[in-house]
Amino acid sequence: MPVDRxxxxxxxERTAQPYLLAxxxxxxxxxxxxxxxxxxxxxxxxxxxxxxxxxxxxxxxxYLARLAFSNDRRHFLRTRWLDLxxxxxxxxxxxxxxxxxxxxxxxxxxxxxxxEARVMAYTAxxxxxxxxxxxxxxxxxxxxAPGANIHTFGDAVWWxxxxxTTTGYGDATPVTPRGRVVAVALxxxxxxxxxxxxxxxxxxxxxxxxxxxxx
Amino acid sequence: MPVDRxxxxxxxERTAQPYLLAxxxxxxxxxxxxxxxxxxxxxxxxxxxxxxxxxxxxxxxxYLARLAFSNDRRHFLRTRWLDLxxxxxxxxxxxxxxxxxxxxxxxxxxxxxxxEARVMAYTAxxxxxxxxxxxxxxxxxxxxAPGANIHTFGDAVWWxxxxxTTTGYGDATPVTPRGRVVAVALxxxxxxxxxxxxxxxxxxxxxxxxxxxxx
Amino acid sequence: MPVDRxxxxxxxERTAQPYLLAxxxxxxxxxxxxxxxxxxxxxxxxxxxxxxxxxxxxxxxxYLARLAFSNDRRHFLRTRWLDLxxxxxxxxxxxxxxxxxxxxxxxxxxxxxxxEARVMAYTAxxxxxxxxxxxxxxxxxxxxAPGANIHTFGDAVWWxxxxxTTTGYGDATPVTPRGRVVAVALxxxxxxxxxxxxxxxxxxxxxxxxxxxxx
Amino acid sequence: MPVDRxxxxxxxERTAQPYLLAxxxxxxxxxxxxxxxxxxxxxxxxxxxxxxxxxxxxxxxxYLARLAFSNDRRHFLRTRWLDLxxxxxxxxxxxxxxxxxxxxxxxxxxxxxxxEARVMAYTAxxxxxxxxxxxxxxxxxxxxAPGANIHTFGDAVWWxxxxxTTTGYGDATPVTPRGRVVAVALxxxxxxxxxxxxxxxxxxxxxxxxxxxxx
Numbered sequence: 001m002p003v004d005r006x007x008x009x010x011x012x013e014r015t016a017q018p019y020l021l022a023x024x025x026x027x028x029x030x031x032x033x034x035x036x037x038x039x040x041x042x043x044x045x046x047x048x049x050x051x052x053x054x055x056x057x058x059x060x061x062x063y064l065a066r067l068a069f070s071n072d073r074r075h076f077l078r079t080r081w082l083d084l085x086x087x088x089x090x091x092x093x094x095x096x097x098x099x100x101x102x103x104x105x106x107x108x109x110x111x112x113x114x115x116e117a118r119v120m121a122y123t124a125x126x127x128x129x130x131x132x133x134x135x136x137x138x139x140x141x142x143x144x145a146p147g148a149n150i151h152t153f154g155d156a157v158w159w160x161x162x163x164x165t166t167t168g169y170g171d172a173t174p175v176t177p178r179g180r181v182v183a184v185a186l187x188x189x190x191x192x193x194x195x196x197x198x199x200x201x202x203x204x205x206x207x208x209x210x211x212x213x214x215x
Numbered sequence: 216m217p218v219d220r221x222x223x224x225x226x227x228e229r230t231a232q233p234y235l236l237a238x239x240x241x242x243x244x245x246x247x248x249x250x251x252x253x254x255x256x257x258x259x260x261x262x263x264x265x266x267x268x269x270x271x272x273x274x275x276x277x278y279l280a281r282l283a284f285s286n287d288r289r290h291f292l293r294t295r296w297l298d299l300x301x302x303x304x305x306x307x308x309x310x311x312x313x314x315x316x317x318x319x320x321x322x323x324x325x326x327x328x329x330x331e332a333r334v335m336a337y338t339a340x341x342x343x344x345x346x347x348x349x350x351x352x353x354x355x356x357x358x359x360a361p362g363a364n365i366h367t368f369g370d371a372v373w374w375x376x377x378x379x380t381t382t383g384y385g386d387a388t389p390v391t392p393r394g395r396v397v398a399v400a401l402x403x404x405x406x407x408x409x410x411x412x413x414x415x416x417x418x419x420x421x422x423x424x425x426x427x428x429x430x
Numbered sequence: 431m432p433v434d435r436x437x438x439x440x441x442x443e444r445t446a447q448p449y450l451l452a453x454x455x456x457x458x459x460x461x462x463x464x465x466x467x468x469x470x471x472x473x474x475x476x477x478x479x480x481x482x483x484x485x486x487x488x489x490x491x492x493y494l495a496r497l498a499f500s501n502d503r504r505h506f507l508r509t510r511w512l513d514l515x516x517x518x519x520x521x522x523x524x525x526x527x528x529x530x531x532x533x534x535x536x537x538x539x540x541x542x543x544x545x546e547a548r549v550m551a552y553t554a555x556x557x558x559x560x561x562x563x564x565x566x567x568x569x570x571x572x573x574x575a576p577g578a579n580i581h582t583f584g585d586a587v588w589w590x591x592x593x594x595t596t597t598g599y600g601d602a603t604p605v606t607p608r609g610r611v612v613a614v615a616l617x618x619x620x621x622x623x624x625x626x627x628x629x630x631x632x633x634x635x636x637x638x639x640x641x642x643x644x645x
Numbered sequence: 646m647p648v649d650r651x652x653x654x655x656x657x658e659r660t661a662q663p664y665l666l667a668x669x670x671x672x673x674x675x676x677x678x679x680x681x682x683x684x685x686x687x688x689x690x691x692x693x694x695x696x697x698x699x700x701x702x703x704x705x706x707x708y709l710a711r712l713a714f715s716n717d718r719r720h721f722l723r724t725r726w727l728d729l730x731x732x733x734x735x736x737x738x739x740x741x742x743x744x745x746x747x748x749x750x751x752x753x754x755x756x757x758x759x760x761e762a763r764v765m766a767y768t769a770x771x772x773x774x775x776x777x778x779x780x781x782x783x784x785x786x787x788x789x790a791p792g793a794n795i796h797t798f799g800d801a802v803w804w805x806x807x808x809x810t811t812t813g814y815g816d817a818t819p820v821t822p823r824g825r826v827v828a829v830a831l832x833x834x835x836x837x838x839x840x841x842x843x844x845x846x847x848x849x850x851x852x853x854x855x856x857x858x859x860x
Contacts, residue, residue, distance in 0.1 A: 115423060158825050165832040167813035168382035170600055180373050187380040191412055197836055198628065199417030202844030206421060206851060208760060330638060383597035385815055395588050402595040406627055413843065414632030421636060545853060598812035610803050617810040621842055629847030636851060 009070055016062065024093040027055040028133070031091065035140045036153060056090055063087045091133040098122045116200040123196040127189070131160040134186045141179040148175050159183075164190045224285055231277065239308040242270040243348070246306065250355045251368060271305055278302045306348040331415040338411040342404070346375040349401045356394040363390050374398075379405045439500055446492065454523040457485040458563070461521065465570045466583060486520055493517045521563040528552045546630040553626040557619070561590040564616045571609040578605050589613075594620045654715055661707065669738040672700040673778070676736065680785045681798060701735055708732045736778040743767045761845040768841040772834070776805040779831045786824040793820050804828075809835045 030051040033040070040048070063083055070076040077084070086093045139156035142148040150156050150172050159172040163186045174183050245266035248255070255263070278298055285291040292299070301308045354371035357363040365371050365387050374387040378401045389398050460481040463470070470478070493513055500506040507514070516523045569586035572578040580586050580602050589602040593616045604613050675696035678685070685693070708728055715721040722729070731738045784801035787793040795801050795817050804817040808831045819828050 115420060119420065154822060154825075158829070161829040161832060162813060163382060165811055165836050166380055166382045166596075167808060167811045167832050167835065168377060168384045168598065169813045169815035169818045170384035170386050171815050171818045173384045173386045177369060180369075184373070184376040187376060187382050190382065191380050191409055192416075194409065194836055194839065195413040195416040198413045198840040198843045199420050199632075201837075201840045202417045202629075202632065202847045203420040205760060205764065205844050205848040330635060334635065378597060381595055381597045381811075383592065383599045383813065385599035385601050388599045388601045392584065395584075399588070399591040402591060402597050405597065406595050406624055407631075409624065410628040410631040413628045414635050414847075417632045417844075417847065418635040545850060549850065593812060596810055596812045598807060598814045600814035600816050603814045603816045607799060610799075614803070614806040617806060617812050620812065621810050621839055622846075624839065625843040625846040628843045629850050632847045633850040 009066065012066070020059070020062065020093075023055045023058050024090065026051055027059075027090050027093070030055070032136060035136045059087050059090055059093075091137065092130070098126055116204050119196055119200045123193055123200075127164055127193050130186065130189055131157075131164050134163075134182050135160040137182045138174050138179045141176045141182075142174055145176045145179070150174065150179075160186060163187055164193055166190045166194060224281065227281070235274070235277065235308075238270045238273050239305065241266055242274075242305050242308070245270070247351060250351045274302050274305055274308075306352065307345070331419050334411055334415050338408055338415075342379055342408050345401065345404055346372075346379050349378075349397050350375040352397045353389050353394045356391045356397075357389055360391045360394070365389065365394075375401060378402055379408055381405045381409060439496065442496070450489070450492065450523075453485045453488050454520065456481055457489075457520050457523070460485070462566060465566045489517050489520055489523075521567065522560070528556055546634050549626055549630045553623055553630075557594055557623050560616065560619055561587075561594050564593075564612050565590040567612045568604050568609045571606045571612075572604055575606045575609070580604065580609075590616060593617055594623055596620045596624060654711065657711070665704070665707065665738075668700045668703050669735065671696055672704075672735050672738070675700070677781060680781045704732050704735055704738070736782065737775070743771055761849050764841055764845045768838055768845075772809055772838050775831065775834055776802075776809050779808075779827050780805040782827045783819050783824045786821045786827075787819055790821045790824070795819065795824075805831060808832055809838055811835045811839060 030048045034045075034048050034052070066080075066083075067073060067076055135153065135156040138150060138159065139153050142150040142156070150159055155172045159174075162169045162172075163183060166187070174180050245263045249260075249263050249267070281295075281298075282288060282291055350368065350371040353365060353374065354368050357365040357371070365374055370387045374389075377384045377387075378398060381402070389395050460478045463478050464475075464482070496510075496513075497503060497506055565583065565586040568580060568589065569583050572580040572586070580589055585602045589604075592599045592602075593613060596617070604610050675693045678693050679690075679697070711725075711728075712718060712721055780798065780801040783795060783804065784798050787795040787801070795804055800817045804819075807814045807817075808828060811832070819825050
């Protein structure tokens with residue numbers, strides 16, 4: 001029965017969530033260590049590379065298993081397209097956690113937070129994690145590039161903040177092609193961040209007006 | 216009968232759409248090739264210039280024909296002002312396709328996507344195409360300008376992204392008058408892009424609240 | 431009778447509007463000529479300075495006359511605070527025209543344009559005129575300042591556009607205190623411009639939803 | 646009785662507000678003097694340092710006293726988290742005044758201003774005070790830093806305005822870690838400022854539509 005299988009997929013996703021969360025934290029840690037501590041001893045280097053590979057493999061296997069066992073693969077691919085992206089680019093996995101949490105909340109009858117508070121919380125977490133991931137990725141590419149003006153991880157974080165808020169000082173900007181691709185992605189995340197803040201605010205204002213009007 | 220003629224104009228526009236789309240892709244291709252491959256052999260150079268001219272001529276003829284056969288020319292000029300702009304500046308033709316698609320969707324009873332998803336899709340396509348056209352135009356003007364800091368097409372794309380998101384790093388900016396006119400246009404497109412993202416988001420939030428309140 | 435006097439003030443404002451509009455165009459022209467053509471012959475120089483002074487005097491007299499004849503001066507000062515600002519800083523007078531037009535429209539029963547179209551039109555006119563005035567003022571102050579990077583009027587317009595859209599490239603920025611005061615004012619106008627575009631857009635989206643829901 | 650104690654806390658907060666306001670103005674003055682007049686005579690130096698310490702001590706004692714006397718400390722910590730922040734960072738105290746004023750307004754039946762006007766007024770005051778505090782803090786850190794481009798207090802104010810509006814010219818940017826932390830905070834305040842302006846505007850537009858529809 002399809003409904004049954006959908007339910008089992010759903011149960012599986014709920015059960016697997018903590019393990020996937022642990023795996024993505026491990027992945028993030030291994031990537032962070034490898035970028036921020038470049039002069040590791042060869043043993044540790046190998047160890048952290050292994051962690052990166054194993055966690056990535058785990059994501060891949062988990063995604064393919066779910067795809068294989070789903071009774072309607074097209075529907076799975078269409079509704080879980082975010083899963084495919086975060087499987088290929090595990091640094092974006094934070095997005096998946098937010099999405100999963102949101103879907104769980106929607107299933108309950110009474111979510112603990114109103115919609116705007118949830119939107120703001122998700123926006124804050126997403127910005128923080130994507131900003132951190134982008135800082136790491138850009139620092140990784142830029143630190144040895146000729147003519148770069150991002151020399152320390154602090155510079156990279158500074159650049160990420162100025163990009164996320166669409167301020168764009170321009171005193172620290174990536175110069176390598178890969179760094180610029182990350183930067184363009186972060187700029188659009190920044191536009192979305194502004195959109196979420198503004199949208200929540202105007203929605204909250206309008207709802208308060210309606211409440212005032214009703215009493 | 217006016218209604219009849221309006222209907223025929225409408226039918227004609229629907230029939231002509233795929234040909235116009237093909238012609239604008241040809242125009243864009245010829246412009247792209249001429250800008251990105253400056254050392255073409257004279258034969259190819261002439262060929263692509265011919266393609267540019269013929270497609271432009273086609274747009275012009277099509278617009279004038281529609282104007283001539285419309286039974287209320289003032290109404291035609293007023294409701295199809297976008298057509299005039301994209302006929303003079305064919306690089307802006309993407310806007311026309313989006314507009315045509317939107318009018319077709321509105322005619323149907325049940326558009327396939329909700330309004331916000333359509334707005335986001337049109338915004339994404341418009342940004343992509345206008346950003347690409349602006350990158351081409353700016354690269355064309357700046358690459359040989361003295362004191363320019365946009366030397367490669369990659370620089371131009373990088374500049375276009377930072378302009379569209381209103382980030383404005385300033386590490387790559389046009390210095391020629393024509394390049395700056397394109398840049399100013401793109402900045403206002405960027406403001407509109409932010410507006411579309413933010414507006415869709417706050418509209419979506421408010422509708423979800425209303426749905427939650429109704430159930 | 432107070433209502434009668436209020437009505438007479440209102441009639442006067444409607445009658446005076448075209449003359450004030452002509453005077454502000456004259457003022458703008460004289461300021462423009464004096465800034466953009468610095469090597470005028472002494473005769474023309476005196477002439478345009480005279481035009482500036484006379485129009486400014488006209489604004490001042492008109493404002494004071496209305497204040498003197500109003501039956502409730504506090505109410506006048508509170509509801510016409512914009513008039514005071516544009517009398518002291520006549521370059522901001524465009525704002526007054528927009529405000530006057532809006533008040534006239536509101537008095538009629540059926541304004542010719544829907545609210546969002548009016549907001550967009552006012553926003554466009556205000557941005558254009560304030561951007562032009564700011565370009566003039568900044569060019570006036572910066573062109574002879576040491577270490578300035580705004581050398582031509584074109585640079586000033588380029589700077590004004592990049593400021594109004596909150597892009598802020600930073601390749602042309604004022605360095606003199608007066609120029610920076612103008613720039614700060616223009617930045618906040620830019621935030622308001624973004625606000626007007628975004629607000630109109632989300633309001634338009636929500637209204638279309640409501641209309642779709644009603645039919 | 647809990648309600649009674651809550652009422653007494655409330656009364657106390659209302660009574661203490663003018664003293665806290667005076668103390669925060671004293672704190673701001675002492676900080677301003679110490680930053681802007683670095684070559685004070687030792688006597689005045691000691692005096693202003695004393696003022697800083699005493700006012701800070703006053704804030705701390707007031708907060709701890711309220712915490713000690715509250716009947717539900719968890720609830721106190723949760724609903725007054727802003728108080729904790731402004732006690733640790735007294736330069737942010739302006740936020741508390743705005744918050745207190747808002748809570749007082751909400752208690753009354755008829756606030757004197759509509760919600761949007763209040764939001765705009767709070768936004769303006771918050772931006773002004775936070776922008777001023779950030780200018781002071783950044784000027785304090787940057788003026789002696791090697792390679793800095795913020796040399797005068799005017800530069801710091803200029804930088805703060807360009808950051809608050811998310812324009813981000815980049816001709817004056819902090820280079821020290823502490824200055825950059827302040828800058829990042831101000832960028833997010835800038836995003837919130839844009840959000841408040843845009844949200845108020847779209848809310849005002851929508852309400853006007855509804856009013857027009859009802860009459």
